[in-house]
Amino acid sequence: MTKEISLEHVWVEFGEFTAVHKANLNIAGGEFFSFLGPSGCGKTTLLRCISGFQEPTRGKVKIGGQDMRGVGPNKRPTALIFQNLALFPLRSVADNIAFPLEVRGVDKKTRRKRADELLELIALPGQGDKKVSELSGGQKQRVAIARALAVEPDILLLDEPLSALDLKLRQHMRTELRAIQKQVGLTFIYITHDQGEALTMSDRIAVMNKGKIEQIGDGKAIYDHPTTSFVASFVGENNVLDGTVLSNDGKVMKIDAGLGTPFTVENHPAGGPALAPGDACHLFVRPEALRLSKDDGAINQFETNFITEEFEGNMRHIVMNASGTDLKLSLINDGTNAIDANTPVKLDFAPEMGIALKPGELASA
Amino acid sequence: MRDLFYDLVRRNGMAVSIYLMLAVSLWVFILIILPQLTMLDYSFRFNLPPAKIGGPEDVYTLEQYRYFFQGSGASDGLNTLDIGILFKTLLAAVFVTVFDLIICYPVAFVLAKSSTGAKARLLVLALIVPYWINEILRAFAFRILFGATGVINETGMGLGLWDTPIDFIRQDVALYAGLAYAYILLMIFPLYNAIESLDRNQIEAARDMGANWWQVHAKVVIPYAKPGIASGMTMVFMLTSGALAAPQILGGPSNLWFTQLVYQWFNSGGNWPRGSAYAMVLLIVCIALVLLVMRLFKVSIGEIKQ
Amino acid sequence: MRMKSPTALIPGLYLTLFFAYLFGPLIIMVITAFNSSTFPRVSPWECFTTDWFGKLASDDKLLSGLGNSLLIGVGVVCVAIPIGLAAAITLSQVGPKLRAALYTIFIAPILVPGVVIGLSTLIFWDRIGTLFNAPYESFFYDGTFLTIFGQVTFIAAYSMLVFLSRIQRFDTTLTEAALDMGATPTQAFVKVLLPFMAPAIGSATVLAFLASLENYNTTVFTIVSSSTFTTVLSSKVRYGLDPSISAVAVIIIAITLIGAIIYECRNRYYTKGWAHVIAERPALKIATHPGTVAVILGVLTLAAVLFIQNHDSSVCTAQVLEEKRALQQQLMEQQSINTPQQAVPAPTMPNLGPLGGDEGGASAPSPFGNNIFSPENLGTSAREGN
Numbered sequence A: 001m002t003k004e005i006s007l008e009h010v011w012v013e014f015g016e017f018t019a020v021h022k023a024n025l026n027i028a029g030g031e032f033f034s035f036l037g038p039s040g041c042g043k044t045t046l047l048r049c050i051s052g053f054q055e056p057t058r059g060k061v062k063i064g065g066q067d068m069r070g071v072g073p074n075k076r077p078t079a080l081i082f083q084n085l086a087l088f089p090l091r092s093v094a095d096n097i098a099f100p101l102e103v104r105g106v107d108k109k110t111r112r113k114r115a116d117e118l119l120e121l122i123a124l125p126g127q128g129d130k131k132v133s134e135l136s137g138g139q140k141q142r143v144a145i146a147r148a149l150a151v152e153p154d155i156l157l158l159d160e161p162l163s164a165l166d167l168k169l170r171q172h173m174r175t176e177l178r179a180i181q182k183q184v185g186l187t188f189i190y191i192t193h194d195q196g197e198a199l200t201m202s203d204r205i206a207v208m209n210k211g212k213i214e215q216i217g218d219g220k221a222i223y224d225h226p227t228t229s230f231v232a233s234f235v236g237e238n239n240v241l242d243g244t245v246l247s248n249d250g251k252v253m254k255i256d257a258g259l260g261t262p263f264t265v266e267n268h269p270a271g272g273p274a275l276a277p278g279d280a281c282h283l284f285v286r287p288e289a290l291r292l293s294k295d296d297g298a299i300n301q302f303e304t305n306f307i308t309e310e311f312e313g314n315m316r317h318i319v320m321n322a323s324g325t326d327l328k329l330s331l332i333n334d335g336t337n338a339i340d341a342n343t344p345v346k347l348d349f350a351p352e353m354g355i356a357l358k359p360g361e362l363a364s365a
Numbered sequence B: 001m002r003d004l005f006y007d008l009v010r011r012n013g014m015a016v017s018i019y020l021m022l023a024v025s026l027w028v029f030i031l032i033i034l035p036q037l038t039m040l041d042y043s044f045r046f047n048l049p050p051a052k053i054g055g056p057e058d059v060y061t062l063e064q065y066r067y068f069f070q071g072s073g074a075s076d077g078l079n080t081l082d083i084g085i086l087f088k089t090l091l092a093a094v095f096v097t098v099f100d101l102i103i104c105y106p107v108a109f110v111l112a113k114s115s116t117g118a119k120a121r122l123l124v125l126a127l128i129v130p131y132w133i134n135e136i137l138r139a140f141a142f143r144i145l146f147g148a149t150g151v152i153n154e155t156g157m158g159l160g161l162w163d164t165p166i167d168f169i170r171q172d173v174a175l176y177a178g179l180a181y182a183y184i185l186l187m188i189f190p191l192y193n194a195i196e197s198l199d200r201n202q203i204e205a206a207r208d209m210g211a212n213w214w215q216v217h218a219k220v221v222i223p224y225a226k227p228g229i230a231s232g233m234t235m236v237f238m239l240t241s242g243a244l245a246a247p248q249i250l251g252g253p254s255n256l257w258f259t260q261l262v263y264q265w266f267n268s269g270g271n272w273p274r275g276s277a278y279a280m281v282l283l284i285v286c287i288a289l290v291l292l293v294m295r296l297f298k299v300s301i302g303e304i305k306q
Numbered sequence C: 001m002r003m004k005s006p007t008a009l010i011p012g013l014y015l016t017l018f019f020a021y022l023f024g025p026l027i028i029m030v031i032t033a034f035n036s037s038t039f040p041r042v043s044p045w046e047c048f049t050t051d052w053f054g055k056l057a058s059d060d061k062l063l064s065g066l067g068n069s070l071l072i073g074v075g076v077v078c079v080a081i082p083i084g085l086a087a088a089i090t091l092s093q094v095g096p097k098l099r100a101a102l103y104t105i106f107i108a109p110i111l112v113p114g115v116v117i118g119l120s121t122l123i124f125w126d127r128i129g130t131l132f133n134a135p136y137e138s139f140f141y142d143g144t145f146l147t148i149f150g151q152v153t154f155i156a157a158y159s160m161l162v163f164l165s166r167i168q169r170f171d172t173t174l175t176e177a178a179l180d181m182g183a184t185p186t187q188a189f190v191k192v193l194l195p196f197m198a199p200a201i202g203s204a205t206v207l208a209f210l211a212s213l214e215n216y217n218t219t220v221f222t223i224v225s226s227s228t229f230t231t232v233l234s235s236k237v238r239y240g241l242d243p244s245i246s247a248v249a250v251i252i253i254a255i256t257l258i259g260a261i262i263y264e265c266r267n268r269y270y271t272k273g274w275a276h277v278i279a280e281r282p283a284l285k286i287a288t289h290p291g292t293v294a295v296i297l298g299v300l301t302l303a304a305v306l307f308i309q310n311h312d313s314s315v316c317t318a319q320v321l322e323e324k325r326a327l328q329q330q331l332m333e334q335q336s337i338n339t340p341q342q343a344v345p346a347p348t349m350p351n352l353g354p355l356g357g358d359e360g361g362a363s364a365p366s367p368f369g370n371n372i373f374s375p376e377n378l379g380t381s382a383r384e385g386n
Ligand SMILES: Nc1ncnc2c1ncn2[C@@H]1O[C@H](COP(=O)(O)OP(=O)(O)O)[C@@H](O)[C@H]1O
Pocket: A014, A017, A019, A037, A038, A039, A040, A041, A042, A043, A044, A045, A046
C-alpha cells in the first residue's frame, strides 16, 4: 500500500532564519520523488518535517490525507535513511535490520526470519551475524535500506544516502536503488545535491534554493525548460548572457544580447513569468546547443574567439569568447568540427534551444 | 520549566523524563542547594541547646562572624589568631598550587607530546595508581618519610648535610610536600588534556621560525593550555585549602589549617553555628579568590573539567 | 650508532625524578610493613616480619570500619550513578544557556571543600529530623545514611564527568533512527542510549566506589558516632604510628597493582595487533588471556597470604630484644656510675628509637627517655613480636 503526501504551505523557521519557505506540493503514491538543491538549502529540514522530527512552524504535512501535526516519528508510516546511515554500532547486522520488529514486540524467531529475507533482498545473504563495522560502505548502505524496509513503511525517505560512497559505487547504487523501489513499489522521497542522481532516478524532481521550491517537474522538463535562472544554472551546464527583450509576441521573442543581430528565441508556455519588451533578461544556451555555423547568415549567429579546449575523448569541451563573455561549447568528436584557433569562429543555436528568463540568482559554479 | 519538561518528554518519553528530572532535582535541591542554604542560615544563629531552638531566643545574629573577626573579647581588637590561620592556609594553598603547576607542567608536556600508544597509556596508569591509595595512607607515608628517624633525616645525616634530626613536621615541610603530592593528579590531567589537543605542527612551526624552547612554551603552548592550567590550578587550590586529613596527620602541633578550626568548633567546641560561619568564610574567600584569578586570566568556570 | 645529545636525556631524567617522588614514599611505607620495629621505619632494620598483618586481622575496629565503608560504597554507587547519568543526559539535551548554568551547579560540589559538604549535610538532615520530630535512631541522624548523602553530593559530579565525556561521542541520529523505526522514546533510551553508555557506567561505578572508600573530609563529619575504614585509619595514625598501618597500605597497594595489571593486560589483549599475533597461536592466546593473568595473580596472592600466616620471626625478634635489654643494662650501669649527670646520651639515641612510640608529632610529643626505659613497653613489643 502506498500513500500520497501533500505539503500545504509549509514553513520552517529557526528564530529569525527561514529554513523552508512556503513549500507546496503533492507526491503521488509509488512515486520516486527527489528534492535537489545545493547544500544548506533546507532539504533535510523538509524531510524531517515529513518524518516527524520537525514540526512546521506554519502549514500542514498530510500523509494519506491525514494531518500529521502532533504525530511522532515513531507513529508515522515513514522510514528515514539518514545521511550518515545511523546504523546501531553495537548490534549485529541482523539485529539492526530486525530492530523495527523488536520494538514492536515481534518474537525472536520471526525477527530473525524476516531479517534473513531482507538480507536476501539486498543481496547480502548470510551476513546477519557480522558486526556493522565489518561491512563496506556500500553494504552498510544496503543494510540501512533493509532496516528501513523492515518497518514496512508506506514511504521511504532517503537523505543523501549515497554521498559517503565513492563515485563508482555511487553510480552502481543509483541503479540498485531504483530497482529496489520498483520491486517494493513504495513511495521514495530522495534528497540529493547531485543532479545526476536526481535526473537518473526520479519520476519527478523539486529543485530548491534557500528554502524555496523553485520548480517541480520531471527530469526532462527541469533540464529542457527551467523556469527560473537558478534552475537553469544549477541543473546541468549552461551559458548565460545578459540581454534586453526587444519584442515578445507570445511565441517568439527578440533579444538583444549585445552580440550583433538580436537573437530569436522561442517562448515556452511553462517558461515562467512573461517578459515584456524593454525587460532585462538572462538568456541561457546550453553548451551542447551551441554549434559551429555551417553557413553565413544562419539564424542566431554570432562571432567568437577561441580560448581553450579540454579534450575528453568522445566529447570536446571548448571555451570561446564573445565580446568579453566566455561561452562553453560541447562538440561530439566526429572529426567534422575543426576550429582554427587564430581566426574568429561563427557560432549559432536553434531558436527552441535558447531560454530567456527573468534575471534572478544564479547557482554558483 | 514546563517547556523543558515537554522537550525532554518528546525526546525521551514520559518514564525516562521523570527519572531525569527527579534525579537531577534531587541532587541539585536536596543534596546541593538546600544543605548549603541551611548551613548559611545556621551560621547566622546563636549556639543554643536543642530545647531552645525555635524558641524566642532563636533569632538571627552576626555574632558568629563577629567572633571570627574580633575574637571573644568584647573589645574591638582583631581575632588575629583565626584570621592569621586563614591567611596562612590560603598562602600555603597558593604555594602548593604553584609548586604543583611547576612540577606537573613538564610531565604533562612530555606525556602529551613525546609519548604515544602503549607507552603513554602505561605512564598514565602509573600516574593514577598512587591515587587509588587512601589519602590517609599517603599522608602516613610522608609521616614516615619525614619523621625524626625517617629516611630523609637518616639520609641527610648519613651524608653529613646536618647532624641532628630536623623536625620537618613542626616546620610544615612534611605538610606541604604531602599536600603537593596529594593533588598532583588533579593538576596533571587538565594540563595533559589541554596540551594533547595542541597540534604538534604549531610547535614545529614556531621552532621553524626561530623560537627557542622557552619562547615556544611561553608564546605557543602555555597560552593554548590556559584553560587546562586554570582548571588544574582551581582544583588543586580548592582541594588544598579544603584539605583536612593531611593537616591533621602532617601538621605541626601548633600550626593549624583553617579546616581544622571548623572541625574543632564542630567536634570539641560543640558550636555548630560557629563552625558553619567558619565554613562559610572559607568557602566564600576561596571562591572569591578563584573567580578573581579566573577573571585576571580570562577563563570561565565552564571550561573546568577533569 | 649516534649518541643522544645530553639535552635529549633531560625529559627522561625529569620523568624518573617525578615518578620517584610519586612512588618513593609508597615504597618506603611498604618496606616498613615488614620491619619488626614497633615504629614504622626502614633503618635500623631489625627483623623481617609479617606479624603486622596478623595484627590487622584481629583489629576489630578497622574491620568493622571496613564493613561500613563497603556498605556505604555500595550505597553511594547505587545513588550517585543514576544521578550522574541523568545529569549528563540532561546536559546533552538542553540549550546552550541552560547548559552552562546547569554545568556550573553540577560541577560546584567538586570544588566546594569536602568539609563544607560534610557540615552542611549534617546540619541539613539534623534540621529536617527536628522538623519531623524524628527520634534519634531514625535515619536523619544515622551516620551511614548521612555519609551516603554527603558523598553522593560530589561523587555524582565525578560520575557525571565520566558520562559526559562518553555522551559527547554519542551520535544523536541513532536515537532518531530508533524513533523513526517505530521505537517509543523509552525504548530508544533503553535499547540505544543505555547500551552505548554501558562502558562508562562500568568505569563510573569503579570510580565512585573508590572515591567513596577513600573519602575522609566529608565522612569525618557525616559519620557521626559510627566509623568507616578511613576514619578508623585516620585516628590510628593520629594516635600513634604503628607499622600495621603500613601493612594496610601494602594490602591496598597490592590490590591496586593487581587491578592495574589485569586492566592493562586486558587492554593489550584486545588490541587489533595482538589479535593478529595470537590468531594462529592458541597457547599464546590462552597464556596472555586476562583471565589467565588473573588466575596467576590470584595464586600468587594466595601464596603470599600463606607465607604471611606461616612466617615466624620470633627467634629474630627475641634476639633483637635481648640486645636491647643488654644495651639498656649497660646504660643503666653507666647512669649509676655517672650520677648525678643526665642519663640520656644523645649519640646512642637513634639506636634506641625503635621503642620510642610517637615521634614528637601532633598528638603525643613525648620526651624520648620515658617509655624507652619502661619495662611494660618492652613487654608489649615482645608480645606483639610473636
Ligand atoms: N535546528 C536548527 N536550528 C537552526 N538552524 C537550523 C537547524 N537545522 C537546520 N538549520 C539551518 O537550516 C538550513 C537548512 O539546513 P538543512 O535542511 O540541513 O540543509 P540541506 O539538508 O539542504 O543541506 C541550514 O542553514 C541550517 O544551518
